[in-house]
Amino acid sequence: MTQAFRIENGGLINRDKKLSFKFNGKTYLGYEGDTLASALLANGVHLVGRSFKYHRPRGFFGAGVDEPYAVVQLYRNGETEPNIKATEQELFEGLEAKSVNCWPSVNFDIGAINNFLKIFLPAGFYYKTFMWPKSFWYRIYEPFIRKAAGLGVASTKHDKERYEHKYEYCDLLIAGSGPSGLAGAYAAAKNGAKVILAEDKPRFGGSLLTSDVNIGNQSGKDWAEGIIAELKTMPNVVVKNRSQIFGYYDHNMLVMSEKVSDHLPSTKKYHPNKRLWYIRAKEVLISSGSIERPIVFGNNDTPGVMLSSAAKEYLKVYGVLVGRKPLVFTNNDSGYETAIEFKKHGVDPVVLDSRKNPESEIIDEAKNLGINIKNSYVVVAAQGYKKVKSADIASISEDKKQLGKIENIQCDCICVSGFWTPTVHLASQSGNKTKFKEEIDAFVPGQSKQNEITLGAANGVFSLEETLKTSFTAGSELSKKITENDNKVAIPNVVEKKSSQHDKFWCVPLPKGKNYKRFLDFQNDVAVSDVEIALREGYRSIEHVKRYTTLGMATDQGKTSNLNGLQLVSEIENKVVPAVGHTTFRPPYTPVSIGAIVGREVGKHSKPTRKSPMHSWHEKNNAVFVDAGVWLRPRYYKRGNENLFEASKREAKNVRTNVGVCDVTTLGKIDLKGPDAAELLNRVYTNAWLKLPVGKARYGVMLREDGIVMDDGTTTRISENHYHMTTTTAQAANVLSHLEYYLQLVWPELNVNVVSTTEQWAGAAIAGPKSRYLLQKLFPNSDVSNEGLPFMGYMEGDLFGVKARIFRISFSGELAYEVNVESDYGNFMWEKIMEVGEEFKIQPYGTEALSTLRIEMGHVAGSELDGRTIPFDNALEGLVSKKKDFIGKRSLQRSAFIAEDRQRIVGVVPLDKQTSIPEGSHLVKDDKAPLPNPKLGHISASCWSVEYDNPFSLAILKDGKNMIGQKLFAMSPLKNKVIPVEIVSSHYVDPKGERVRS
Amino acid sequence: MLYINCPHCGMRSQNEFSYGGDASVIRPELNKEVSDQEWDNFVYNRKSLRGKHLELWQHISGCRQWIKVERDTATHEIFRTFKADEEVA
Known part of the structure; x- marks a missing residue:
C-alpha cells in the first residue's frame, strides 16, 4: 500500500487527495493527477502485460500517446473498455484495470512458451504455416491464434454512455500546447483571431512541464501556466485539454476527440463520455512536438x-x-x-x-x-x-x-x-509531402499543401528560442491576414542550455555468439531479425515489409518504431533513408472510440423517425408499426391475440366487403405551379398530360434516362396552372431533385415552380364498396355520386368546417377515395372518419393489408419498381406514349428492352393452394436440374389472397407474356422450400377493373 | 469533408450537398433523332478522369439549387463554382 517509488515532494500531482484503485485484483494508492501508469510505477509495479506474439513480459515504455506496451482492459462504472493506454488513463477513485493478452495471469502466462519457440515464429510464420490443410484455418488455426493474441476484449453489452458531435469554425486551430502552440495561440489571440488550442494531455504546456528552461524570468512551466490562464479569459479563444486532434481532412477540416469523462469515476449527468469536434479552420498551426525514439x-x-x-x-x-x-x-x-x-x-x-x-x-x-x-x-x-x-x-x-x-x-x-522524431502525422495527412532532414535523421513536413504550418519540434526545430520566435511571428502573421489587426506581441527572452550534435547511431550490433532479440516494434513483437527475413525473402517496398512483418501496424501505429525500421531497411539495402521512403500516415493518429465516431446516431437515432399527424391515434388503437423508409407506419391493428397474418387478413377482407381507412400521409407530395407545369409533366411522365382538365387526376409513370421506371403516382390538376403530384413514400426526395434537375439545368425555359408539400397534408385512403356512403356522410354538402365525382375525379369539400381535398383514386382496386386535410387537422379528420364510418363497419388497415390488396389486383409497387424494370415489365406499356418524347424514351429502343422474351409481371399460385411462396424465391423449370439451375424469374411480392383464400404472389418472369398457364417451381434455398406453382395473370382479382369505376 | 462555395449561399460543408455527376454532359434535345452511339454517350459513357473535372452538385439541405463545381478529382481542390445558368469560361 506504500508508494515506495514516490519522491517526497515535487511533481504536479495533488498530494492532498489520495485515490485507491485496483490492478489485476490488487488494491493500490495513488494521487489525484496521476495516470494509471504513474500510480503503478509509484508502487513499484513494472509488469503490466504480455506481448502480442511471444507473450514476453511487458512494462512501461513511454508516458503518453506513444506507449506501445501498457495497454490494459479498463473497468468503470459497470462497463469495460479494451485498448486503454495506462500512460493516458487518468487515475480516479475506484478505477479497476487488468492486464491483457495473458492467461492465466500476467505473472504466469502459458502463452510465454511462444517465447521459447520464437525460432519457429519469425515474420511470415502464420502465412507460411497455416496454409494447409485449408479446412483447418477456420476451425482450428484461426480461433486458436485469436485466443492467443489480442489486446483486450470488447464489451458485447449496449454502451450506456452518450457521445456527442460538435461542428466548429475558427480562424486558427492549434494542435498541441507546447511552447510553439502557446506562442502561436497567444499572438493570434491578441490579434483578435478566433483561436482553438487543443492539447491531448490533461495538462497544458507540453515539453515546458519537464524541461529546465526560463522564459522571461520565469520557469518554462510557470510561463506556460500564465499564458494559458490569460488565454482562458479571452472570449475569442477556446482552450481544450484531453482533446486529441487525430485527423486532418480535405479543405482544412480537422477532427478532434475530446475525452469529457474518462478521468472521472462515472460520467456526470447530462454530460457525454466523449465529444467529437469537426473543426473547419482557416489556418492550422501544427505544434504536435516530437517523440523520443x-x-x-x-x-x-x-x-x-x-x-x-x-x-x-x-x-x-x-x-x-x-x-x-x-x-x-x-x-x-x-x-x-x-x-x-x-x-x-x-x-x-x-x-x-x-x-x-x-x-x-x-x-x-x-x-x-x-x-x-x-x-x-x-x-x-x-x-x-x-x-x-x-x-x-x-x-x-x-x-x-x-x-x-x-x-x-x-x-x-x-x-x-x-534522439527525437518530429510528429509529422497531421501535416502528412493534410497532403504535405514530408522531406528527410539529415541533421536530425528524421522526416519533417515539406511544402504546405493546405492552409497549415508546422512549427517547433514537429518541424524538427529543437531550440526553444527559435521555436518561440517563429511561433509568435506565425501567430501574428496568420491572424493579421484574417483579422487585419496588427498588435505586436513582445517575444520574451529565453534561457536554455545549448545541445551538442547527436550521434546517428541507432542499433547495437550483436556480440559474437549471442542471439539476443533486438526489438524494433514493441507492440507487435517485430525484431531486427524479422525485417532481415522479409528482405531476404524478396520484400523490397517499405509498404510490403510493413505488411509482411507487421512493423508499425499495432494500435500505436509505430510511433516509436517506424524510423528505426527505415534505418534498418536502408542499411541492408544500402540506400539512404529518404530513398526507402516511409509508409503513409493515415488518420486516426491514435485509436478513437467507435462510440465517439458514431456519436448520437445509434439505435433509433441512427435515422430520423417521421410520424404522421394521426400517429397517436394509431398508438392508442393497438397499431403495430413498421419502418417505411424513415416513416413509422401502422403495419396492422392488433385485436386480442391476433398475429400479423390474421389481423392483416381481417383488415383486407373488411376493405373488400365493407370499408377501410388507411393512413397515406407518408406518400410524397409535390406542388407544381406555373404556366408550363403541364409541359413539364408531359416530359417527365411517359403518358400524355397536356389535355388533363382541371379537377381531374391521372396516373403516371416516370422513367430515368436509361429507361428504367423511377417512380409512379397520381397527379391532379387543382386549377389552371396548379398541379398536385404524389410520389411513392420511398422516392419522394429523389423525385423532387429529379424535377429540379430538369427545371434548373436542362429546360430552364420552362416556367414552373416545384416544392415539397409532403408535411403539409395529412392523407386518409377510404376504400371499399361502402366508401361512397361514408363519403356522403362526411361531406353532406358535396355531390360525391359516381357522376359528381367520377373515377379519377377531384373536388374540394368541407369536412365539418375543415377544408379538404377529395381525390377519387384507388390503390386497393376497390371503389376508393383519398381525403387530404392540412396536417394540423389530420387527427380530427381521422376521428371523424372512424366516428361516421362506424355504421358501415369501418376498420383501419395497415401496410400489410394494403399490400395484400394491391398484390391481388396486380398493382405494382416498390418491389416491382426495383430499379431494374421498364414499363413493359410491369405491364404498364399502355401508358407509354408513342407520339411524344419524354425522359428515358430513347432508351426503350434498346435491343434487350424490346426482346421477344422480355421479362414481365405475372401472378403465381402454388399448386396445393396452401403453401405461401417466400418473397425472393427463384422460378425454375426443373427443380432437379444441376446447379446452377437457370433462373427464369423471381417472386417480387407475396400475400394471402382474401378474395380466393389461397396464397398469391407476383413475379417478374422471363417471357412472362407467354408463360400464363405454365407449371414451374418456386425455389427458396434460404427457406429450404421447393414449391410447384402455376403461372397466372397478375390481375388476379377484378381483371377488368370494374370496382374502381362502380 | 469538402467545403463548397455555393454561389447562392456561400461556403457550406459537403454534407449539405449531393453529387450529381459530370456537368459537361448535354442532354440531346427532345423529339430529335439520336443515334445509338450518341444516346449511349449521354446516358452511360463518362470519362472518369483524374484531374480537373466540372461536375454537378445540388445544395439539397440549403437552397436546393443545382450548381457546377470545378474540382480536382485527385486532390479534391475546388477551383471555381458556378450557378446552373452561368457560362463556364
Whole structure:
C-alpha cells in the first residue's frame, strides 16, 4: 500500500487527495493527477502485460500517446473498455484495470512458451504455416491464434454512455500546447483571431512541464501556466485539454476527440463520455512536438527499459522514480537531462553515451554534479526476465561495428534516448509531402499543401528560442491576414542550455555468439531479425515489409518504431533513408472510440423517425408499426391475440366487403405551379398530360434516362396552372431533385415552380364498396355520386368546417377515395372518419393489408419498381406514349428492352393452394436440374389472397407474356422450400377493373 | 469533408450537398433523332478522369439549387463554382 517509488515532494500531482484503485485484483494508492501508469510505477509495479506474439513480459515504455506496451482492459462504472493506454488513463477513485493478452495471469502466462519457440515464429510464420490443410484455418488455426493474441476484449453489452458531435469554425486551430502552440495561440489571440488550442494531455504546456528552461524570468512551466490562464479569459479563444486532434481532412477540416469523462469515476449527468469536434479552420498551426525514439539493443523490451524522456516526465510531473539504480543510454544530450533530474533527487545514474567526446552546457552540468559518464559505451543487452536486473555493456568502436569486452553492471531501469522524431502525422495527412532532414535523421513536413504550418519540434526545430520566435511571428502573421489587426506581441527572452550534435547511431550490433532479440516494434513483437527475413525473402517496398512483418501496424501505429525500421531497411539495402521512403500516415493518429465516431446516431437515432399527424391515434388503437423508409407506419391493428397474418387478413377482407381507412400521409407530395407545369409533366411522365382538365387526376409513370421506371403516382390538376403530384413514400426526395434537375439545368425555359408539400397534408385512403356512403356522410354538402365525382375525379369539400381535398383514386382496386386535410387537422379528420364510418363497419388497415390488396389486383409497387424494370415489365406499356418524347424514351429502343422474351409481371399460385411462396424465391423449370439451375424469374411480392383464400404472389418472369398457364417451381434455398406453382395473370382479382369505376 | 462555395449561399460543408455527376454532359434535345452511339454517350459513357473535372452538385439541405463545381478529382481542390445558368469560361 506504500508508494515506495514516490519522491517526497515535487511533481504536479495533488498530494492532498489520495485515490485507491485496483490492478489485476490488487488494491493500490495513488494521487489525484496521476495516470494509471504513474500510480503503478509509484508502487513499484513494472509488469503490466504480455506481448502480442511471444507473450514476453511487458512494462512501461513511454508516458503518453506513444506507449506501445501498457495497454490494459479498463473497468468503470459497470462497463469495460479494451485498448486503454495506462500512460493516458487518468487515475480516479475506484478505477479497476487488468492486464491483457495473458492467461492465466500476467505473472504466469502459458502463452510465454511462444517465447521459447520464437525460432519457429519469425515474420511470415502464420502465412507460411497455416496454409494447409485449408479446412483447418477456420476451425482450428484461426480461433486458436485469436485466443492467443489480442489486446483486450470488447464489451458485447449496449454502451450506456452518450457521445456527442460538435461542428466548429475558427480562424486558427492549434494542435498541441507546447511552447510553439502557446506562442502561436497567444499572438493570434491578441490579434483578435478566433483561436482553438487543443492539447491531448490533461495538462497544458507540453515539453515546458519537464524541461529546465526560463522564459522571461520565469520557469518554462510557470510561463506556460500564465499564458494559458490569460488565454482562458479571452472570449475569442477556446482552450481544450484531453482533446486529441487525430485527423486532418480535405479543405482544412480537422477532427478532434475530446475525452469529457474518462478521468472521472462515472460520467456526470447530462454530460457525454466523449465529444467529437469537426473543426473547419482557416489556418492550422501544427505544434504536435516530437517523440523520443529508442536505440535498439538486445532484450530491449524487458520491463524497466523505457524512453529517457518518459523517466523524466514520471519524475517531474508525477514525482515518481522509475528506478533507484538507473542506467541512461543515449546518443544525444537528452539523456543527460534525465540523468540530472535523477541526481537532483538523490539517485545516482550511470550514463552511457555512444558518442566519443561530446561537449555542451548540459554535459558540463552533469559532470559538475558528479554523474558517472561513460563515453563510447553502449548497452549490449538487458538482463532480467520480468524486470531489468542488470545490463551487459561494452565500449564501441568509432565505426560502431566492434564491441569491446562485455561487462555486466547492476541497474533496475534503462532509460534510452536515440534522439527525437518530429510528429509529422497531421501535416502528412493534410497532403504535405514530408522531406528527410539529415541533421536530425528524421522526416519533417515539406511544402504546405493546405492552409497549415508546422512549427517547433514537429518541424524538427529543437531550440526553444527559435521555436518561440517563429511561433509568435506565425501567430501574428496568420491572424493579421484574417483579422487585419496588427498588435505586436513582445517575444520574451529565453534561457536554455545549448545541445551538442547527436550521434546517428541507432542499433547495437550483436556480440559474437549471442542471439539476443533486438526489438524494433514493441507492440507487435517485430525484431531486427524479422525485417532481415522479409528482405531476404524478396520484400523490397517499405509498404510490403510493413505488411509482411507487421512493423508499425499495432494500435500505436509505430510511433516509436517506424524510423528505426527505415534505418534498418536502408542499411541492408544500402540506400539512404529518404530513398526507402516511409509508409503513409493515415488518420486516426491514435485509436478513437467507435462510440465517439458514431456519436448520437445509434439505435433509433441512427435515422430520423417521421410520424404522421394521426400517429397517436394509431398508438392508442393497438397499431403495430413498421419502418417505411424513415416513416413509422401502422403495419396492422392488433385485436386480442391476433398475429400479423390474421389481423392483416381481417383488415383486407373488411376493405373488400365493407370499408377501410388507411393512413397515406407518408406518400410524397409535390406542388407544381406555373404556366408550363403541364409541359413539364408531359416530359417527365411517359403518358400524355397536356389535355388533363382541371379537377381531374391521372396516373403516371416516370422513367430515368436509361429507361428504367423511377417512380409512379397520381397527379391532379387543382386549377389552371396548379398541379398536385404524389410520389411513392420511398422516392419522394429523389423525385423532387429529379424535377429540379430538369427545371434548373436542362429546360430552364420552362416556367414552373416545384416544392415539397409532403408535411403539409395529412392523407386518409377510404376504400371499399361502402366508401361512397361514408363519403356522403362526411361531406353532406358535396355531390360525391359516381357522376359528381367520377373515377379519377377531384373536388374540394368541407369536412365539418375543415377544408379538404377529395381525390377519387384507388390503390386497393376497390371503389376508393383519398381525403387530404392540412396536417394540423389530420387527427380530427381521422376521428371523424372512424366516428361516421362506424355504421358501415369501418376498420383501419395497415401496410400489410394494403399490400395484400394491391398484390391481388396486380398493382405494382416498390418491389416491382426495383430499379431494374421498364414499363413493359410491369405491364404498364399502355401508358407509354408513342407520339411524344419524354425522359428515358430513347432508351426503350434498346435491343434487350424490346426482346421477344422480355421479362414481365405475372401472378403465381402454388399448386396445393396452401403453401405461401417466400418473397425472393427463384422460378425454375426443373427443380432437379444441376446447379446452377437457370433462373427464369423471381417472386417480387407475396400475400394471402382474401378474395380466393389461397396464397398469391407476383413475379417478374422471363417471357412472362407467354408463360400464363405454365407449371414451374418456386425455389427458396434460404427457406429450404421447393414449391410447384402455376403461372397466372397478375390481375388476379377484378381483371377488368370494374370496382374502381362502380 | 469538402467545403463548397455555393454561389447562392456561400461556403457550406459537403454534407449539405449531393453529387450529381459530370456537368459537361448535354442532354440531346427532345423529339430529335439520336443515334445509338450518341444516346449511349449521354446516358452511360463518362470519362472518369483524374484531374480537373466540372461536375454537378445540388445544395439539397440549403437552397436546393443545382450548381457546377470545378474540382480536382485527385486532390479534391475546388477551383471555381458556378450557378446552373452561368457560362463556364
